[in-house]
Amino acid sequence: MTTTKHDAKHPFLVLGGTGKTGRRVVSRLRQRGYEVRAASRNGTTRFDWSDRSTWEPALDGARAAYLVDSLLPDAGASMTEFAKLAASSGVERLVLLSHRDWVAAEGEEKLPCERAVRESGAEWTLLKPAWFAQNFDEEAFWLEQVLDGALVMSTGDGLEPFVDADDIADVAVAALTEDGHAGEAYELSGPRLLSLAQVAEEIGRATGRPLVHRAVSPAEFTAYATGQGLPADFVGLLDMLYGWIADNRFATLADGVQRALGREPRDFAAYARATAATGIWEG
Numbered sequence: 001m002t003t004t005k006h007d008a009k010h011p012f013l014v015l016g017g018t019g020k021t022g023r024r025v026v027s028r029l030r031q032r033g034y035e036v037r038a039a040s041r042n043g044t045t046r047f048d049w050s051d052r053s054t055w056e057p058a059l060d061g062a063r064a065a066y067l068v069d070s071l072l073p074d075a076g077a078s079m080t081e082f083a084k085l086a087a088s089s090g091v092e093r094l095v096l097l098s099h100r101d102w103v104a105a106e107g108e109e110k111l112p113c114e115r116a117v118r119e120s121g122a123e124w125t126l127l128k129p130a131w132f133a134q135n136f137d138e139e140a141f142w143l144e145q146v147l148d149g150a151l152v153m154s155t156g157d158g159l160e161p162f163v164d165a166d167d168i169a170d171v172a173v174a175a176l177t178e179d180g181h182a183g184e185a186y187e188l189s190g191p192r193l194l195s196l197a198q199v200a201e202e203i204g205r206a207t208g209r210p211l212v213h214r215a216v217s218p219a220e221f222t223a224y225a226t227g228q229g230l231p232a233d234f235v236g237l238l239d240m241l242y243g244w245i246a247d248n249r250f251a252t253l254a255d256g257v258q259r260a261l262g263r264e265p266r267d268f269a270a271y272a273r274a275t276a277a278t279g280i281w282e283g
Helices: 021-029 052-059 075-088 112-118 140-148 165-177 197-206 218-227 232-246 258-261 268-279
Strands: 012-013 034-039 062-068 093-099 124-131 148-151 185-188 213-214
Touching: 012 021, 012 052, 021 062, 021 165, 034 052, 052 075, 052 165, 062 075, 062 165, 075 093, 075 112, 093 112, 093 165, 112 124, 112 197, 124 165, 140 148, 148 197, 148 218, 165 185, 185 258, 197 213, 213 218, 218 232
Parallel strands: 012 034, 012 062, 062 093, 093 124, 124 185, 148 213
Antiparallel strands: none
């Protein structure tokens, strides 16, 4: 791909600049010498979807922006308004971290934030990842299970093509800085399908400590997760998503990393080894 010459006077806007993918995008852009405006509710550049007074200052002077979808009920309406404001403010390129097509309930429009970006008037690229490998060290609920020695999930023997957040960030930076990605919807996955039992084996091998997948029923998981203090609505969402893994709803490999970057995605085993070396799984 050809790298676009980016005017140093115009920063890259990264929403969710402290999140799993956002902070990686920020780091990569800065390493390349670009000016970056990392925006979040508590960051130096404040951005809050519910406070429209924060939108224009975040967009001021930007020519490309990284956006993150959400599960909020009004996410589609907010993204529509923001994307149009971005395009009218001079933003020429929007890259949206979206989802695979599982978010909306039956009968509802799927992924309205994607439609908002596509209809904004700016160039757009969509990123549609599988489950993040980094959930197992950057999300407290899953991290605690790793430390306790058992992944307690109602996923059965279902398979998931876990994708590394570093690969997602690499694709995002390519889409922000290079030509040739406009109009692409990149499905992003790792290079192989894994059951949660295999995930446990990979992490256990990397740490040298036993880790098992304790398969439970949805009702058993609900009791377990609520007992751990998770909110009921979040537990319900997890049970639904775990059920989809159990049903192999997305047990397919995607080629988005290969198409965007010209290389294979990072394997879960490499993620596990690198993460184990940080000591975060030592407790």
